[in-house]
Amino acid sequence: MAPDRALEPKVIGESVATLRLLEELLEEMQGDARSSSGHTSTLLALPQILLRIYAEILTVIRKLRQSKNVLQYAALARLQDTQDKLREVTSTTETATTDLLDGLDRALAILDGIDASLGTETGTRECSEKVDELRDELHKMMNILQFQDITAQQLTYVASVLGDAEERLSTVIDLFDSTGIAVHSPEESETHDEDEPRNFDPNATVQSVRERQALVDEIFSSEGR
Amino acid sequence: MKFLVVDDSATMRRIIVNSLQRIGFSDHVEASDGVEALELFDSSIDFLITDWNMPNMGGLELVKAIRAREDGKRLPILMVTTRSVREDIIQAAEAGVNNYIVKPFTPQVLKEKINLILGVV
Numbered sequence: 005m006a007p008d009r010a011l012e013p014k015v016i017g018e019s020v021a022t023l024r025l026l027e028e029l030l031e032e033m034q035g036d037a038r039s040s041s042g043h044t045s046t047l048l049a050l051p052q053i054l055l056r057i058y059a060e061i062l063t064v065i066r067k068l069r070q071s072k073n074v075l076q077y078a079a080l081a082r083l084q085d086t087q088d089k090l091r092e093v094t095s096t097t098e099t100a101t102t103d104l105l106d107g108l109d110r111a112l113a114i115l116d117g118i119d120a121s122l123g124t125e126t127g128t129r130e131c132s133e134k135v136d137e138l139r140d141e142l143h144k145m146m147n148i149l150q151f152q153d154i155t156a157q158q159l160t161y162v163a164s165v166l167g168d169a170e171e172r173l174s175t176v177i178d179l180f181d182s183t184g185i186a187v188h189s190p191e192e193s194e195t196h197d198e199d200e201p202r203n204f205d206p207n208a209t210v211q212s213v214r215e216r217q218a219l220v221d222e223i224f225s226s227e228g229r
Numbered sequence: 230m231k232f233l234v235v236d237d238s239a240t241m242r243r244i245i246v247n248s249l250q251r252i253g254f255s256d257h258v259e260a261s262d263g264v265e266a267l268e269l270f271d272s273s274i275d276f277l278i279t280d281w282n283m284p285n286m287g288g289l290e291l292v293k294a295i296r297a298r299e300d301g302k303r304l305p306i307l308m309v310t311t312r313s314v315r316e317d318i319i320q321a322a323e324a325g326v327n328n329y330i331v332k333p334f335t336p337q338v339l340k341e342k343i344n345l346i347l348g349v350v
Contacts, residue, residue, distance in 0.1 A: 143336065146247055150333035153238040154311055157282065201263075201287035203237055208311035208332075216313035216331040217338065223318045224328060 019057050022050070075176065086165045093155045093162075096210050100151040107145040114138045157208035164204075231273055232257040235266040235291065236280040236309070241332075245278055245309065248336040252343070263291035272300055276343070281310035281321070289324050296325040305346045309334065 029047070114134050121130040232249055234257055236242045242259050249257060258274070260266035263286025266279065277295065281288040288308060295301035308326040312318075321329055327346040330338055 143247070143251060146244060147333070147335060149240055150244055153236075153241045154332060156238065157311060201283060201285065201290065203282055203284040205282050205311045207314065210333055213331055213333060217334075219313065219315060220318050220329045220331055223315065224322060 018053065022053050022057070026050070071176075075172065082165055083169065086162050089158045089162050092209065092211075093158050096151050096155055096158075099210075100148050103148045104145055107141050107148070111138055111141045111145075114141065151210060154208045154210050157204040160204035161206045161208070164206075230254055230256065230275045232276045232278060233260065233266060233269060233274045234258070234278050235260045235263065235283070235288065237261050237283040238280070241280065241309075245339070248339050249278075251336055252340045254343075262286055263288065263294070266291055267294060270295060270301070274304065276346075277304055277306045278309055279306065281308060281312050281317070289321060292321070292324045292326055307342055307346060309339075 114137050118131050118134045118138070121127045121134065124130070232254055234242050234245050234249075236245065239261075242261075246257055246259070249255070254276075258269050260269050262283040263279075265285075266277075267286070270277075277292075279288040279291055286294075288310065292306055292308070295304060295306070306326045307328050307330065308321050309330045309332060310317075311332045313331045318329055328342045330342055
């Protein structure tokens with residue numbers, strides 16, 4: 005049976021009305037046995053109404069089971085992914101910080117070398133070489149700072165998953181509203197408009213950059229570009 | 230040679246510009262998304278370096294918009310992005326980028342790709 009949201013409030017209304025009718029009938033039958041004959045047609049229709057209610061209740065139960073699976077997916081798979089991203093942010097910032105500290109150590113050692121070369125016979129040439137070396141180190145350090153762009157995208161992704169989880173929880177709260185029972189799957193309820201550009205890459209990473217660049221080069225060379 | 234550098238991350242723009250200066254290109258303008266880039270794009274621009282994921286207008290849409298213009302058909306375009314799924318790379322190539330760099334990159338890779346594009350275009 006295909007789920008029909010519009011039917012749910014109607015069925016609930018009918019169920020209430022049917023139960024009231026049953027209650028009235030039972031009261032009347034208890035009070036006056038003769039009056040029961042007037043309600044024969046209504047009583048004949050009752051099994052059909054009850055079967056319909058039963059079928060709708062089954063639909064609702066099925067939807068609740070589906071919702072449970074969707075919520076499990078959202079809670080486990082997507083939040084697990086979020087956790088992994090946060091771990092990668094921590095590890096990336098730690099690696100970048102270590103690389104920067106190493107670069108600063110090397111830069112300081114070069115400065116010490118420049119200092120020592122000053123005043124010696126070969127000082128000017130040595131100083132010039134060391135200045136070049138120092139420049140290289142400083143450029144390397146600047147490039148390490150690319151991690152900020154990548155971790156920012158990872159954190160934006162995490163924020164979007166949390167926003168999605170918040171929306172999903174609102175849907176769960178709405179479960180108790182008579183107008184909606186089912187929780188939609190993340191694919192169904194994807195709020196991102198495909199025409200609207202995303203300002204982050206959910207797969208942004210600093211990992212395996214050589215392999216990823218090699219794939220680019222392979223594609224571009226095969227495209228004859 | 231004048232570069233138009235487009236990235237929503239100010240840090241990335243600074244790193245790209247710094248790398249460009251290091252390899253001998255000092256003339257540039259910067260934009261933080263595709264919309265701003267289109268406003269800045271004119272005949273004085275000789276080379277476009279763009280990110281993919283940006284607000285308002287992403288890099289792919291920017292490339293398509295520029296390629297649709299008469300004055301943008303032969304503009305050298307380099308995409309610099311974190312996106313590295315095969316389908317994305319192919320999509321960018323089909324949209325008209327001349328080459329593609331995966332972030333994080335080194336100045337050596339940037340230089341190599343710029344030279345490659347300038348040699349090809």
